[in-house]
Structure formats: structure tokens, C-alpha cells
Amino acid sequence: MFLPRVTNARVRKQAVEGFYTLNVPLNERFECRIAGRYQAVEPGSAYLAGPGNEVDLRIGQDTSTLVVNIAADLMDARWLGPEPEDPTPRGEPQVFSLASPAGRRLFGTLSALWGEVLRAPLPTGAKLDFEDTLAEALAHGFYHPGRFSLQYRKAFGERPSVTLRR
CATH class of the missing domain: 1.10.196 (Regulator of G-protein Signalling 4; domain 1)
Structure with missing residues (x-):
């Protein structure tokens, strides 16, 4: 998990097998490329790209974004993404609302994970x-x-x- 603050940039991440990449705008919107077209991702929503999918974002002025890489086996075991009735095949890049049941479930899991990270013992010394x-x-x-x-x-x-x- 990390929180980059980016100003006027295009961010491209090569496709990575074995991980989902979640990008959540915290203060300003950004645009993600899905099926060759850019789509706006507003605060309150998230962009999820499955294993093997390149991430391509256009980020504006002073945008803070939560970026999380989630192991595919964890994601598939708990299916933290959009609901099964969503017509987008699992793992394909998509934008969804954090207010949806899937968004709330994902947010709860991330909150618990972040709590574990903060409580983890520091390495000796x-x-x-x-x-x-x-x-x-x-x-x-x-x-x-x-x-x-x-x-x-x-x-x-x-x-x-x-x-x-x-």
C-alpha cells in the first residue's frame, strides 16, 4: 500500500501476473484507460486491474491516490471486487463505486489489512x-x-x- 501524490503525469505500469492493482483517488479524479478509451475515476470510486493487465492512468494537478497490489490468490479466494452479476469478466480492468457492496467489502478488508500492518512488530533493532x-x-x-x-x-x-x- 502506498499513497503517492502526483502532479500532471501519465502513469503506466506493465502487466504483472499474480496481482490485482487497485487505484483509489483520494482528493481529485484521474483517468484510466479501459479497452482503448480513457474513463474518469472520481473520489468515491476505484479502478481495479486484474493480473496480466497493464495500468495506464492520466493524473491531474496534486492528486493523491491510494495504490494497493493484492495477491491474486487472496483476491480470488475472497473475491473483493465488483459483484458477480457485473458483466465485466473477473480480472478485466474496471471502475466501481466504493459505496457498492463490493466496494464496502473491499474497503473493510483494506482497513483490516492496514491495521495489521501498523500493529506488526518492527524488525529487531x-x-x-x-x-x-x-x-x-x-x-x-x-x-x-x-x-x-x-x-x-x-x-x-x-x-x-x-x-x-x-
């Missing part, structure tokens, strides 16, 4: 590494963890990742 890194950053005048990379680049003329690679 991960918290200590984070605390040590944060303490070191604070000691050197980097007071806002979310702006660390920007401040680091201003101070040292390169990104932290470049420094780490050396």
Missing part, C-alpha cells in the same frame, strides 16, 4: 536505528524529519542517498 538516526539528525540541526533531505542537500550540496553510497 529497527526502532533503535530510527531513534539513533533521528537523534543524530537533531544534533546536527535537522529539526524536521520530513524536510531532512531538502535541508541536507542545502547544507552539503548532495542528497543523503548519494552520501550513503560512498
Whole structure:
């Protein structure tokens, strides 16, 4: 699960076997390509592409999107997508409402999954590494963890990742 914020972009993801890709606009609409035509996906709805289907999106200004890749075996076992009476064959790209029974079921499952991710134990030492890194950053005048990379680049003329690679 991740929440990218994208501005004026076309996003294309190659077809991946074994996974469904779910894209949910959180604040602004985006467009998805289905059967050669672009279709609007408004907040309150979702775009689902099954295994083996390319994802092709056009995203506008400052659009935040929830992106989830769901293992096909989990999806097929619980069928979290649109209702069986939907004429679209299972796995074919489609847009559906999150207010529908399938949308509510999917949202409930994602909420439970997200809760499990947040409750999962950290790998041994991960918290200590984070605390040590944060303490070191604070000691050197980097007071806002979310702006660390920007401040680091201003101070040292390169990104932290470049420094780490050396």
C-alpha cells in the first residue's frame, strides 16, 4: 500500500501476473484507460486491474491516490471486487463505486489489512536505528524529519542517498 501524490503525469505500469492493482483517488479524479478509451475515476470510486493487465492512468494537478497490489490468490479466494452479476469478466480492468457492496467489502478488508500492518512488530533493532538516526539528525540541526533531505542537500550540496553510497 502506498499513497503517492502526483502532479500532471501519465502513469503506466506493465502487466504483472499474480496481482490485482487497485487505484483509489483520494482528493481529485484521474483517468484510466479501459479497452482503448480513457474513463474518469472520481473520489468515491476505484479502478481495479486484474493480473496480466497493464495500468495506464492520466493524473491531474496534486492528486493523491491510494495504490494497493493484492495477491491474486487472496483476491480470488475472497473475491473483493465488483459483484458477480457485473458483466465485466473477473480480472478485466474496471471502475466501481466504493459505496457498492463490493466496494464496502473491499474497503473493510483494506482497513483490516492496514491495521495489521501498523500493529506488526518492527524488525529487531529497527526502532533503535530510527531513534539513533533521528537523534543524530537533531544534533546536527535537522529539526524536521520530513524536510531532512531538502535541508541536507542545502547544507552539503548532495542528497543523503548519494552520501550513503560512498
